Every structure is written in structure tokens, then in C-alpha cells.
Amino acid sequence: MPRLELHIVKGDDISQNKGMPLKLAHLLNSELKGESRTASPPCKDGDHGLMTPLLSEMLSPHSVKSEDDSSPTGIAAFAQVELVRSAFVLKFPDALWADIMEVLNKTQITPGLTKxxxxxxxxxxxxxxxxNYQLLEYECFMxxxxxxHAKIANLEDLYGQKRGQLSEDHIVAFEVCYELEGYLLSDVTMLLPDxxxxxxxxxxxxxxxxxxKWLSRELGFINACIKVNEPLEFIQHNLVFRKSLEVKTRVQALIRKAQREDAPPPPAPLTEEEIFRxxxxxEFIKSDLTANGLKRYGPWRADKFKIQEIRNVLKEMGGSEAVPFTKLELELVRESLKHDTPMDDLLQLLVFRSEKEVEEKQKKLEIACVRQKRFANDVERLIYEAQWYALMAGESGGRRRRHTRNEVELDDLRKQALVKKEKVVKEFTPEELEEKEKKRxxxxxxxxxxxxxxxxxxxxxxxxxxxxxxxVRRTRKALKEKSSKVSALIEEARWFQSVTGDGKYIKSGEKRKRVPTYHLIPEFQNRQQLKSAQKRLVEKKKQKQSKLRRGRRSQEESSESETDSDADELEELQDAIDSDEDTNTVEVSxxxxxxxxxxxxxxxxxxQLFNESISSHQTVPTPIIFSDDxxxxxxxxxxxxxxNVVAAKVIKENMKSYxxxxxxxxxxxIAEGNGKTKVNSRNILHVRYLLYPQHTEQFILATPKSNELDPIFELQKIxxxxxxxxxxxxxMLKEVFYEEFCVKLVAAVEEDKFSDFMYIIDKWNALMLELSPYAIEVDPLIDINGSLRGYLPKSYKFEPTVLDLKLDTFYLEVLNAGDSIPDHVMKPIFTPFMPPSVHPVQGLPPRTLPTERFITRYRHLRPATYAQAFISLLNRMTELSRFAVQQLLLRAYTRIVSPDSRKLRCYKAFTAEVYGELLPSFVSEVLTKVGLKPEDKFYDxxxxxxxxxxxxxxxFGVKDSGGCEIMKHASKLTELQENFMQKQLxxxxLKPLPLSFALHQSFVENEEVRKxxxxxxxxxVNNYLFDFPLNVEVGKLLxxxxxxxxxxxxxxxxxxxxxxxxxxxxxxxxxxExxxxxxxxxxxxxxxxVPYYISTVGSTIQLEYL
Structure with a gap:
């Protein structure tokens, strides 16, 4: 095999890099000087000879010499323990890097990082x-x-808050054990020897x-400890990464598994002849177990039914003690009691019974056969009758051991009762006798x-x-009057005898019914339906009362009306909601x-409604600092x-309610690996906003089980x-917004059409990019809902056109400020699609559009004067939508207050600290009634x-709006709501709100609040539950x-x-008033x-108070 050579490019010497770990630099310097690495400690006894990648890595690969270290086998083996470039440079100095990479590309690299x-x-x-990501990518070349980057992010998530508590060595030890699956104490000890x-x-x-998860090495360690009978504490001590209870449960499971494996094999199946025998x-055991019974079966059965076979069957049935005496056996025992038969002769007849069993049966039958009539004392009679009744009860109930113990105790008591006690006669002195006589x-x-x-x-x-x-006998009328008063008194007593205050009497032994608190919260989706039902309910009650003749109201009806409770009222309200009456003609408040x-x-x-930039007619937005936090x-x-992830966070933290x-x-x-479930991280939706499309709001698609934040309803609100x-x-645009987006969005959910749902969301996000009057500061090609695409069919494509987005309608309505537009102008005037690279072109004739120029915008053309027309339109507004105001308030309420509202009601009942809310409709009506103006100042x-x-x-845009609150939790929620409200504005x-709160403090004797x-x-002032002293303090304060x-x-x-x-x-x-x-x-x-009062301050003291 040709020798491998490695060529190192100058300037890439990693050993000279200042960001290198000290340990690695020391290792390289020692290797360059010819030093050898210190050998790792040997495997301890506690490891039981089990080897993991962690233990194999602890042994220095440089100390292991093979026949040819630069061979492919040596390179592949070395890559399993030290997969960093500098280590390969030192290990194979004569090898070409291309040859090393060729070997490594053919080698299956372990997925876990090496030490x-x-x-x-x-x-x-x-x-x-x-x-230094460049260093990391260079060293970790595979x-x-x-x-x-994922590893760095994971370290920040897991240990970012613990830098001051954990050293670098600690974190290295944790991550090495996790990557190389070394979860024994010996593994950590090698990494943290000190x-x-x-x-x-x-x-x-x-x-x-x-x-x-549990690894085979850990299970092997437990099995090895079980075989040598190591105590549980030893196993728990060595499995340092496992909780004690977790280890105990796993040990017990493995012990049971070992017992099942060590259990003897089941007996071979019986043949048909053996089953028959x-x-x-x-049948013989149930009918007759005596010696005479064996003889009655005849000599032809002697070969088939041996006595030993019968004993074997008795043993399978639990022994002869578990088999009750047969009828013929009981007759032999009774005869032996009458004729005083010797025990040896009786045992020859009862061949399958022991002497102890026969004696116990004789003792029981003796009580029933020979009834004792005379007793030494009452205690002996009581014990004898107890034995007799116990015998009559039979042996069907309880364990045999318990019966035996009870019989022994009764026998002992009977022996003690038979022992005669000497009567002690007390002798009295003459003085005691005289005193006794006086008392008599x-x-x-x-x-x-x-x-x-x-x-x-x-x-x-x-x-x-x-x-x-x-x-004289009283009249019937007087009796009836007295009876009615008594009945009323009883009904009133029953009210206070109930737990829930619903007026229903709690009988003795009856389970008490717990009724939840009757409390309305502002974010009802079916609010109009609920109000209509309440109105119908009140009208029915009025009609029923008008039908009754004056003075003829029955006692039963009076009792019912006086004992109505919140629970009954809520139940009647629900019945009214579920009724089939037509509510289409109900007027909306x-x-x-x-x-x-x-x-x-x-x-x-x-x-001034909008911010300074819009109010000054600028086409440049107010600068906002956006953060990834x-x-x-x-x-x-x-x-x-x-x-904005506040809504998604509410759903995630309350996932059981969805x-x-x-x-x-x-x-x-989705299911996790440990059997639990978590929120699907891909089920996340984002929507854009018009003025700042780079800002998005995040939702998790789900439906609430009760009256929690509803993502679909929140999308409609936006x-x-x-x-x-x-x-x-x-x-015209109202119909577009409501019909094309809101109605179709709900229909897509009800009809189970996710593709239609996503098409509406994609169309909305695209429309926000097209209609924003400001320059786009975000790449429009970025798919903000990419995580949801995997749940759409492959045929789904979203390429909106002018007709799809109705851009011509939007532009014309903005440029014409909502005035009526001729039909010929409403025809499409833009090309279906125009890439962003197209230069501005001249527009159509003036008769079709009040502008002559167009500019490119994202994908399409739009009028050049659109942005200025849009800003001017906002400045010409003279009215504000009450629906928008209340929905902005409810957006903050559903995200901040509703998920944490239970703590608001943890106060003593019927005190000034009990929390009650004035809903938005109440505030709108009463503040309109008093004529609140922007130049006024308001305080709560x-x-x-x-x-x-x-x-x-x-x-109402008041000059200053303030409030004072003493409750700790309500004050905290006020601060959070204020932050959320200001930022969504x-x-x-919109212009920020002029707010001033006095939180965590009472208004009593508070000079700052008084001013x-x-x-x-x-x-x-919501003084619904204010007591008299607190009302007096309010008068002094104001x-x-x-x-x-x-x-x-x-x-x-x-x-x-x-x-x-x-x-x-x-x-x-x-x-x-x-x-x-x-x-x-x-x-x-x-x-x-509900009633309310408006008190107007006069210049002088009112005459009626003088």
C-alpha cells in the first residue's frame, strides 16, 4: 500500500490560533516535543467489563500501536475517538489529507461528537x-x-443561565457523557477526577x-449487580444520571424478568388418556376419599388409579388440607365420636388424611353432635356458643390459617374460664360500717x-x-296564616343549611353539590346570543307575573322566587341560549x-389619533427598534x-385547555420519546400588519375547550x-374584509379545509405587503409560514394576481376617498403580474383613474400617489370605530388577564377587595352619558x-387617564397590560395613551392620589362592596x-x-341621579x-342636606 502524505497549507496552523482550548494546545505541544500522553485510569470493577465509546476514548489512541497506523483501518479506528483535524495532523504526519478524507468518507462516522x-x-x-465559528468548522471538519451552530445554540439554551454555577470542565463532562452515552459514575469520575x-x-x-433513554450498558450493569446480589444503594450510587426511584423501578423490573427467564419450563402437555384419568x-376426590371408596371402584380399576396418582392430584389442588372432607368421610368421623373409635383404626379408613386434620374435624363435630348443657360460669357459656356459631358458619369464608388461629384462641379462653377463682371477701371496720349505714x-x-x-x-x-x-277553636284562616309563616321560616333555615347558598336543603347523608362561582368575563364570542337569551328570559318572567291575579300568588311560587340562586339563574340562561327561538331580529347595542x-x-x-409621522402627513414611518427578543x-x-408570540405562549402554557x-x-x-406529549412546533402561523409588515404575530392553531383565547377568533379581530x-x-371594502376574509376563514375551519384556510392567510400577508404605504424593509420572498407547508397537498400553490387580491378596488377606494366610482373605472386596470425589475410606466387615461403614473410595488404596479393619498385619508378621519377600540382592549385582556384571572378572586368575600369587572359596554355607555371629551381628565x-x-x-382620547389599585396581583396585571397596549398601538x-397609575397602594390618606x-x-368608583367607613374615606378624598x-x-x-x-x-x-x-x-x-349613579358636584352644599 503506498504511503499516505499530508500537506499543510501555511497560515492554517491551528496550534497557533489564540482561540484554541488550553488542553488541546498543551496536547499538541507535548506531542510535538515527543512526549507521550498520560494513560487514562483503568476500567474499575464497577464497570463490570462493559465498554462504551466514552471508555474507549479515555484510553489514549496514541499509546495503541498497530502494524500500520496510517492504514485505512487505523484511520477509521482513530476517527471514532478523536475526530478533529489537529489530532489527525499529529497522528498521521506523513499522510496526504486527501487520502485521509477518502478513507473517512467511506467510514461510518459516529453521530455523537467525540470528546x-x-x-x-x-x-x-x-x-x-x-x-470563532471558522475555527470550529475547520477543526470539526466532518x-x-x-x-x-445547533450545538452552540443548544449549549446556550441548556447552560446559558448557569455559567456562574458550572465550570467549563463540568459542562464538558456533562456533554461528553451525553454524546458518548457514558452514564456510570466511573465515566464521570474519569472526566472529573478531582x-x-x-x-x-x-x-x-x-x-x-x-x-x-436507558442504554444497554446501564441495563447490563444492573443485571451484573443482580447476579452478584449487590445492594440497591450500590446500583443507585453508580447510576449517577438516574433518579433513585427510577433506578429502583428498573431494578425491580429486571429482577422480575430474570425470575421469569429462570423459571422451570412448563410441563409437557398431557395426552388424552392422561387427561381422562x-x-x-x-371426581373420586370430590365424592369419596375413604378406603371403602377405593374398594368400591373394583379390582379392574386398581391398575389405573394408583394411590400415588391420587396423592399427586391432591398436591396439585393444594394438598389434602385444601380439599374439604367428603360426605362419607364426615360420617366416619361422626361414628368415631359416638363409638369412641381409636385414632389408628380411623386413619386406616381415612387413608388420605393426616392425624392433625382428623383431630381438628373431630373437635368441630363434637360441639355439634354432643351439645353441652351445663357450664361452670357465664364466660364458659359465651365461649362455647361462639365456637358453636363459628362451626355453623362453615369454612367458606376467610383463610384456613385464620380459622385455626381463632379456634386456638377460643380454646385458651375456655380453659381460663374453667379455672375457679377464689372469692375475696372484704372486711369492713366499725367506722366504715357506720358510714355505710348512714348513706343507706x-x-x-x-x-x-x-x-x-x-x-x-x-x-x-x-x-x-x-x-x-x-x-273556642281557631279559624282555618289563622291556622293557614301561621302555617305559611312557619313554612317561610323553614325555607329560610334551609337556605343557610346549604353549602353553596342555592337554597336547596342538604339532607342527612346526602352528598353536597359544589357549584362554581357565577362570573362573566369580557371575551364572549357568542356575546350577542347570550344577551338575546337573557332578554328573552326577563321578558318571560314579566309575562308570567302579569298573568297572576293580584293577591292570589301561590306560596310555592313565592318560595321559588325568593330562593333563586346564581346557579339557577345560570342554568335558566343556558336553557334560553339552547332554545330554538329566532334571534335574527334582535337589535345590537x-x-x-x-x-x-x-x-x-x-x-x-x-x-390626534395617529402618531406624529402620520399626523404630519409624512410618507416615512416613525422609526421603530425591532428586536429578536x-x-x-x-x-x-x-x-x-x-x-409577537404572546398569544402563542398563552396557548402553549395552557395546552390542556385546547x-x-x-x-x-x-x-x-405530538408525542415525545418519554411517552408525554408536547405542542407541535410546526403548527405555528404568522400574520403581518399593514404599516410595519416586517412585524408579525404568531399563533398556534388550536381550538379552546372553554372560554380561553381562540386563535381563529383572534385572526378575525386582526x-x-x-x-x-x-x-x-x-x-365596498367593508364587504371585502368581512366576506372575503372573516367569513371564508371561519367557513374553512368549519368545513375542514386547511388548504382554503392557508390560502386566505397567504392572501392576507401578501395584501399587507402590497397595501403598506411605506417602503418594505423585509424580504417578501421569505415564507413566514414555511413550517405549515408540510401539511398542505403538493398541488397547493399561492401566486396571487391583481384580481385575487382586489388591488384595483383598494387603490381606487383610497384614491377616491370612498366616493362613488363609475362602473367603467371599476374594470381591472393593472396587468396581472409585473416582476419587481420592471421600470415605472405611464398609466391609463385620466378618465379611468385620477392618476397618470404608476410605480412598481413588490410584484405589481400601483399608483404613485397611493402612499400620500393613504396618509391624507387617515388625517381626514373624524370618527373612531368603537368595535376597534373594544377589540384592542380585549386583545390585551385575553393575553394578560384571562390566563391568570383566578388569583384575582382569591380575596375574602363581601369585602372591598373582591374583584369585579366593568365590561367595555358599561364604560362606553356611562362615559358617553357624562359627555367625556378629549380635553377632560379621567380617574378610576x-x-x-x-x-x-x-x-x-x-x-375618548382624554388628556390624562389614571387609576389607583391596592391589590398586588391586579397591579401586576395592570403593568403588563399597559406595556402590551402601548406597543400594539x-x-x-396610533398615538401612545397618556396613562398614570398609582399601583400597589390604597387611596385612603394618599395625598398624591388626592391631588x-x-x-x-x-x-x-366601583363601590359595589364598599363598606360605610370606606365610603366616608372616598368623600374625604374627593x-x-x-x-x-x-x-x-x-x-x-x-x-x-x-x-x-x-x-x-x-x-x-x-x-x-x-x-x-x-x-x-x-x-x-x-x-x-344594573343600575348606576351619576353624582354631579355643585358649587354649594345641597339644600336637602341642610
Whole structure:
């Protein structure tokens, strides 16, 4: 074989590279100087002679000399332990590198990294310097770039937070053991020779991040330990990467497996003749086991049924003790008791019974055959009867050993009862006898006095009966009135005897029913259906009451109406929802729009809605810093994530509350190797936004089991919000947004058509790129939904045209600002497809489009004045969509508050800290009622999670919107909601909200909050559960409000017969008006219409309070 030679290019000497690990550099220097590597420690006894790639690598390959080290076999063997370029250079200095690569390309390389590779990669990652990927790719020449980068990323995920707790050697040891599958204590000890075994155990338990499968080497180690009877603690000590309980379970399983393998083989199958003989023997055992029974079978059976064969069958049945005495055997035992037959003679007749069995049977039958009539004492009688009843009960129940033990105990007790005890006579002294006599005389005197008193009482009662006046019988009406009052009292008592407060009596021994708390939350998808059902329910109750004649209401109906509970109300509401009544004609509340098709405009009143760039008519966007860090979405900063993953994170963290969409859609969960399931990482969808298409929002496709965040519903929200904010001037575009996107999106899910669903999403993302008024800062050819393509049919292709995207309609509607357009203009005016390389061309005649020039945009042509027309259109807006406002609020609520809302209700019932929400429809109605304007200031005392404060700023554009909240968890959610709300407004091009919160603090005696409140002219106080002292504090806090200011509350601050006093309180100046909500479902604690109060501050004390 020709000698292999290696030519090294100058300047590529890796040993001179400063980023080389110290260990590797020392190794190369020692090899260059002729030194030999130190041999690794020998294999310990605990390894039981088992070899792994880790152990083979610990043995120095340079110390192993073969006949020809540069042979293909030597190169292939060396590649299994040290697959780095510098090692091959030192090992084969005379070999050509092309020849080495030729051998390695034909060799099957181990998929796991070798120890030098791991050391090199970990060293480059661990040091706080830029990673030298060029060095890593050069040294790890058999690994592709993707593998090296994936390893670096994996190290960052697993150990990035533990740099201060783990040294480089620790991480190298962990990764080498993982890559080379060395999971015994001896493997780690070779890598960490200076660390004690106990410290290794603690280190692995606390920081080892992997969960490897059981390997054959580990199982072989356990089997070897089982064979030499090593204790369980020894096995657990050596399997350092396994938990103690996991090792114990595996050891027990292997022991059972070994026992099954060592068990004797099953007996050979019996022949038909043997089966027949065995059945005949069993019949003989059940019928007659006496010596006479053997004789009755005749001499012709003697050869077939041997006594030994019968004994063998008895042994298979559990022995003669397990076989009950036959009828003929019992007759022989009874005869022996009557005639006092010797035991030897009886055993000759009972050839298959032992002497012990016969004696026990005689003892039992003796009690039944010879009944004892006289006893020495009551204890002996009791024990004898216990034995007799035990015998009558038979031997069917319980174990034989237990019966025997009970019989022995009864016999012992009977012997003790027969022992005569000497009666002890106590001798009394004369003084004790005299005292005893006095007590006896006193008892006799008391007894005589009691008898006399009873006789006198008896005589007195007799005289009273004779002199008693006969009373007139009460009327039936009085009896009925008393009975009804008693019944009402009983019903009230039953209310308080119930656990849940539903008025249903809990009988003795009855299982108590637990009813969940009745609580409404804002993000109902079927909100209009629910409100319609509640309205029908209320109308039915009114009709039923009107049919009853005055004064004839039955007691049963009164009791039912007085004991209605939240659970009953919820059940009736659900029945109303499920009813088949037509709800198509139900009017939608103007304060609670359900879609863009039933929207309500809110006047802007000359307020600035959009950001400074749009308001100043600039076609250049406001600069935004986008980051790859997805956590910044909920952090207080001006940095936004390039990909908003908050919704996907909610679904992932609450995966038990979700299930997969129909079968054609990607699976929601996939199985892991350990038998568990996880969220499918390929089931991820991204959608773009209009103003900043480079920003995307991520969703996991699934459907909620209950009222959690619904990805499909959220996609509809995004589409409708875009129309409401940017294209609300056009009725034609409303139909495009709603019919072409929202309706078809839901239909694709209901009809189980994933291809149609993805076509709508792809069309939306393409439309955002086409319609954005700003320059595109992202490569439009990047497929943001590439992970979902594997679930689409191969025939699926998305190449949108002008007609598909309806670009001509969008451009015309923007340029004409929603004015009516002639039919001839609505014809397609653009070419179906134009590559981006095409230069600008002149447009069509002015009669078809109010512009004469076109420019290239992504794939198609669009009017050159489109961007300026779009910005001008936004500045001419005079109204804001109420639906868009409420949906922006609910987007923050469903992502921040809903997944963590249970903690909001962990407060003492019927106190001021109990959490209740004012839903968006309530806030819209009451703030419209008080006429909130952009120049006003708003404050919420008890702001909860901040919803009311956000809505006042976003919907009505107040100058300053604030709130005060004392609850810890609600304050935390307010901060998260504020961060999310402000950043989603930035992405949508809206002006940031002027917010000011006083969180984690009470408003009682809070000077900073008092100044804020006094400076406001519109306040809202949810005092539904405020007690009297807290209401007094509210009055003191708000003292000094300007005349004309208004306070909205759920309860009247002014109690009945209120009079002004010496205290300084705002209550003396309030004129209170009571109103009722115009619609249902406006608060979280009830579905009914709720009253509210508007208190207007006067300039002087009200006359009625003087």
C-alpha cells in the first residue's frame, strides 16, 4: 500500500490560533516535543467489563500501536475517538489529507461528537468572547455548519443561565457523557477526577439538563449487580444520571424478568388418556376419599388409579388440607365420636388424611353432635356458643390459617374460664360500717321524698284538668296564616343549611353539590346570543307575573322566587341560549358592537389619533427598534419584538385547555420519546400588519375547550381592526374584509379545509405587503409560514394576481376617498403580474383613474400617489370605530388577564377587595352619558387591571387617564397590560395613551392620589362592596373637586336621611341621579341590567342636606 502524505497549507496552523482550548494546545505541544500522553485510569470493577465509546476514548489512541497506523483501518479506528483535524495532523504526519478524507468518507462516522470536539465547542462557547465559528468548522471538519451552530445554540439554551454555577470542565463532562452515552459514575469520575462522588451526585442532580433513554450498558450493569446480589444503594450510587426511584423501578423490573427467564419450563402437555384419568381422579376426590371408596371402584380399576396418582392430584389442588372432607368421610368421623373409635383404626379408613386434620374435624363435630348443657360460669357459656356459631358458619369464608388461629384462641379462653377463682371477701371496720349505714338511710329518705313530690304534682294536674275552660277553636284562616309563616321560616333555615347558598336543603347523608362561582368575563364570542337569551328570559318572567291575579300568588311560587340562586339563574340562561327561538331580529347595542358590520362610530372631536409621522402627513414611518427578543413585548421600553408570540405562549402554557382543529389541520400535540406529549412546533402561523409588515404575530392553531383565547377568533379581530382603523371610509371594502376574509376563514375551519384556510392567510400577508404605504424593509420572498407547508397537498400553490387580491378596488377606494366610482373605472386596470425589475410606466387615461403614473410595488404596479393619498385619508378621519377600540382592549385582556384571572378572586368575600369587572359596554355607555371629551381628565378609584383607564384614554382620547389599585396581583396585571397596549398601538400607528397609575397602594390618606383626583373632572368608583367607613374615606378624598365634575358609581354615596356635618366631604355638594344600563351583560357579576349613579358636584352644599 503506498504511503499516505499530508500537506499543510501555511497560515492554517491551528496550534497557533489564540482561540484554541488550553488542553488541546498543551496536547499538541507535548506531542510535538515527543512526549507521550498520560494513560487514562483503568476500567474499575464497577464497570463490570462493559465498554462504551466514552471508555474507549479515555484510553489514549496514541499509546495503541498497530502494524500500520496510517492504514485505512487505523484511520477509521482513530476517527471514532478523536475526530478533529489537529489530532489527525499529529497522528498521521506523513499522510496526504486527501487520502485521509477518502478513507473517512467511506467510514461510518459516529453521530455523537467525540470528546475533543465537545471540548473545543464548549470552550469557544464558554468564554465571554465572540465565537470563532471558522475555527470550529475547520477543526470539526466532518461536521456541517448546521450541526455546529445547533450545538452552540443548544449549549446556550441548556447552560446559558448557569455559567456562574458550572465550570467549563463540568459542562464538558456533562456533554461528553451525553454524546458518548457514558452514564456510570466511573465515566464521570474519569472526566472529573478531582471531584468527590457525593459532589458529582449533587452536581448531576442539580444541573444535568438531559433526560436520556436507558442504554444497554446501564441495563447490563444492573443485571451484573443482580447476579452478584449487590445492594440497591450500590446500583443507585453508580447510576449517577438516574433518579433513585427510577433506578429502583428498573431494578425491580429486571429482577422480575430474570425470575421469569429462570423459571422451570412448563410441563409437557398431557395426552388424552392422561387427561381422562386425571378427571376421573378429581371426581373420586370430590365424592369419596375413604378406603371403602377405593374398594368400591373394583379390582379392574386398581391398575389405573394408583394411590400415588391420587396423592399427586391432591398436591396439585393444594394438598389434602385444601380439599374439604367428603360426605362419607364426615360420617366416619361422626361414628368415631359416638363409638369412641381409636385414632389408628380411623386413619386406616381415612387413608388420605393426616392425624392433625382428623383431630381438628373431630373437635368441630363434637360441639355439634354432643351439645353441652351445663357450664361452670357465664364466660364458659359465651365461649362455647361462639365456637358453636363459628362451626355453623362453615369454612367458606376467610383463610384456613385464620380459622385455626381463632379456634386456638377460643380454646385458651375456655380453659381460663374453667379455672375457679377464689372469692375475696372484704372486711369492713366499725367506722366504715357506720358510714355505710348512714348513706343507706339517706338514700331511702331521698327516695321517699321523690315519691311524695310526684304524687302532689299528679294531684295538681288532675285539679287543673277539672277546672280548665274550653277554648273556642281557631279559624282555618289563622291556622293557614301561621302555617305559611312557619313554612317561610323553614325555607329560610334551609337556605343557610346549604353549602353553596342555592337554597336547596342538604339532607342527612346526602352528598353536597359544589357549584362554581357565577362570573362573566369580557371575551364572549357568542356575546350577542347570550344577551338575546337573557332578554328573552326577563321578558318571560314579566309575562308570567302579569298573568297572576293580584293577591292570589301561590306560596310555592313565592318560595321559588325568593330562593333563586346564581346557579339557577345560570342554568335558566343556558336553557334560553339552547332554545330554538329566532334571534335574527334582535337589535345590537350601540355600546357593544359585535363586528364591523354592526359598528358604532365615536366622534374624535379634533383629537390626534395617529402618531406624529402620520399626523404630519409624512410618507416615512416613525422609526421603530425591532428586536429578536420576544420578551420585550411585555417589558417597559420602546423596543418591539419582530415576532409577537404572546398569544402563542398563552396557548402553549395552557395546552390542556385546547384541542386540535379538524383533521385536515395540523395536529396540536405530538408525542415525545418519554411517552408525554408536547405542542407541535410546526403548527405555528404568522400574520403581518399593514404599516410595519416586517412585524408579525404568531399563533398556534388550536381550538379552546372553554372560554380561553381562540386563535381563529383572534385572526378575525386582526382583519376587522385593520378595516376599522384604515379603510372605514369605504362600504365596498367593508364587504371585502368581512366576506372575503372573516367569513371564508371561519367557513374553512368549519368545513375542514386547511388548504382554503392557508390560502386566505397567504392572501392576507401578501395584501399587507402590497397595501403598506411605506417602503418594505423585509424580504417578501421569505415564507413566514414555511413550517405549515408540510401539511398542505403538493398541488397547493399561492401566486396571487391583481384580481385575487382586489388591488384595483383598494387603490381606487383610497384614491377616491370612498366616493362613488363609475362602473367603467371599476374594470381591472393593472396587468396581472409585473416582476419587481420592471421600470415605472405611464398609466391609463385620466378618465379611468385620477392618476397618470404608476410605480412598481413588490410584484405589481400601483399608483404613485397611493402612499400620500393613504396618509391624507387617515388625517381626514373624524370618527373612531368603537368595535376597534373594544377589540384592542380585549386583545390585551385575553393575553394578560384571562390566563391568570383566578388569583384575582382569591380575596375574602363581601369585602372591598373582591374583584369585579366593568365590561367595555358599561364604560362606553356611562362615559358617553357624562359627555367625556378629549380635553377632560379621567380617574378610576379601584382600577383593578386598568381596563376602564385604558378605555377612557383610547376611546375618548382624554388628556390624562389614571387609576389607583391596592391589590398586588391586579397591579401586576395592570403593568403588563399597559406595556402590551402601548406597543400594539405603536405597531398600528396610533398615538401612545397618556396613562398614570398609582399601583400597589390604597387611596385612603394618599395625598398624591388626592391631588390627581381633585384635578380630574370625570371619576368612576366601583363601590359595589364598599363598606360605610370606606365610603366616608372616598368623600374625604374627593373633597375639593371642581363644580361640574361628575362621579360615576355603582351604589349611591348618599345614605337615606343624610345631613351635612362638620367633616369636610364631597358628599355635601353632590346631586345624585340614578340610571339603568340599556343592555344586559355589562358587568362581570350578573347578566341582568344594573343600575348606576351619576353624582354631579355643585358649587354649594345641597339644600336637602341642610
Amino acid at each position: 475533543p470536539e465537545v471540548q473545543l465547542i464548549v470552550h469557544e462557547w464558554y468564554q465571554l468572547l465572540p465565537i 461536521r456541517d455548519r448546521r450541526t455546529i 471531584v468527590l462522588p457525593d459532589d458529582i451526585h449533587a452536581l448531576v442532580t442539580a444541573h444535568f439538563p438531559h433526560n436520556p 386425571k378427571e376421573r381422579i378429581k 338511710a339517706l338514700r331511702n329518705q331521698r327516695r321517699a321524698e321523690t315519691i311524695r313530690r310526684k304524687e302532689e304534682e299528679k294531684e295538681l294536674l288532675k285539679q287543673q284538668r277539672l277546672t280548665r275552660v274550653v277554648r 350601540p355600546f357593544d358592537p359585535v363586528s364591523i358590520m354592526h359598528d358604532t362610530p365615536v366622534p374624535l372631536n379634533s383629537r 420576544v420578551l420585550v413585548m411585555l417589558q417597559p421600553s420602546n423596543v418591539l419584538p419582530i415576532n 384541542k386540535r382543529l379538524p383533521l385536515s389541520f395540523p395536529p396540536f400535540e 382583519i376587522e381592526i385593520h378595516y376599522a382603523l384604515y379603510f372605514s371610509h369605504s362600504q 378609584l379601584g382600577s383593578g387591571v386598568g381596563n376602564t383607564t385604558f378605555q377612557a384614554a383610547l376611546e 405603536i405597531v398600528l400607528g 390627581k383626583c381633585v384635578d380630574c373632572n370625570i371619576l368612576i 373633597y375639593g373637586l371642581k363644580p361640574g365634575s361628575k362621579i360615576i358609581s355603582l351604589r349611591n354615596f348618599i345614605p337615606p336621611r343624610y345631613k351635612a356635618g362638620a367633616d369636610k366631604t364631597i358628599f355635601d355638594y353632590l346631586k345624585v 340614578k340610571f339603568e344600563m340599556s343592555d344586559y351583560l355589562s358587568v362581570s357579576w350578573t347578566a341582568n341590567k
